[in-house]
Amino acid sequence: MSDDGSMINRVQAKAQEVAREDYDKAKVILSAAAKSGSYLYPFRGILYFSTHKALWRPFLSRIWPTIGLAVGVTTTMFFFTYLPQLALLVFVNGPLAVFTTILLILNESSAIVNIVARNFLLQDAILDTFDGTLVARNATGIVSEGRQLKSGGSDPIARLGKILKSPFSKYTPKAFIRYIMYLPLNFIPGRTRGKSVHGRYFQLKGWSPSQQRDWLEQHNVPYTTFGTVATILEMIPIVSTFFTFTNTVGAALWAADIEQKNTDMTAGTAPNLRESAKKAE
Known part of the structure; x- marks a missing residue:
């Protein structure tokens, strides 16, 4: 066998080895x-x-301001970015660039609306939705760590009282500019979304940043999976805000199951981690 043939066989064997490793990891x-x-x-x-x-x-209390924001952002994006992006995509998609550019701008607009609304218009509403869902699932003990709860009644939102722990942190202007600059990277499903899924839950638990990192690293795959599905839903134009709220509800249901030890993630769960942290102090 020639040296060239031997080299090809070694390359093929290495490629098969890498493929098997990737398959096993997957x-x-x-x-x-x-x-x-x-x-x-x-x-x-x-x-x-x-x-x-x-x-x-x-959700209903914020619907009209959010619609106004969506119309304004989408109109502005089409006015200022359609032709420049069309000029770039025409080299990739040919005649189809007329349509792919529209889809791209709709997705970009949806992402911008989502991040602006989440941090400036919807923050209190999302907080109430998350806490209200926990109350509806009888996880009142954890909610009471972060806000006052009114007694009686079956309406979980009506039972929410004064906030004792400040809500989710907002984007700083610098972080927002960076998000817009790297918008194409933020389209990668689950890239960062999963890490923020349980921000309020961790806050209610009183976890330190290091405890949160440990938990997220331990359960990286579940959070990335949730983040992937949530991101795809929130990228759908027009209804992205609706899915922002339903994803919040889904995250709260997940938190309630973790708190009540109804998931496979309960080995080394939040309560156990908290106890370990207390003993270490």
Whole structure:
């Protein structure tokens, strides 16, 4: 056999080895994702939100300002960015660039509206939705760590009182500019979304940044899976804000299950981590 043939065989063998390794890694990741069931929570959030009208109030209270924002952002994006992006995409997509540019701008606009609305228009409404869902799931103990709860009644939103722990942190102007600059990278499903899914839950637990990092690293696959599904839903134009709220509900349902130890993630769960942290202090 010639040296060239031997080289080809070695390259092929190496390629097969790499493919097997990647396949094995993919199987482990998919198995962990399936076992956690985290990919189901965004859909459970849609169902739960649709069947619990009390949770609609925070969403309905912000619907018109959000629609106004969406119209303004989308109109501006088409006016200023359609032709420049069309000029670039025509080299990639040819005549189809007319349509792919429209889809790209709709996705870009949806992402911008989502991040602006989440941090400036919807923050209080999202907070109430998350806490209200926990109350509806009888996880009042954890909610009471972060806000006052009114007694009696079956309306979870009506039971929410004064906030004792400040809500989710907002984007700083610098962080927002950086987000817009790297917008194409932020389209990668689950890239950062999963890390923010349980920001309020961690806050209610009183976890330090290091505890949060440990938990997220330990359960990286479930959170990335949830983040992927949530991101895809929130990238759908027009209804992205609706899915922002249903994803919030799904995240709260997941938090309630973790708190009540109804998931496979309860080995080394939040309560156990908290106890370990207290002993270490």
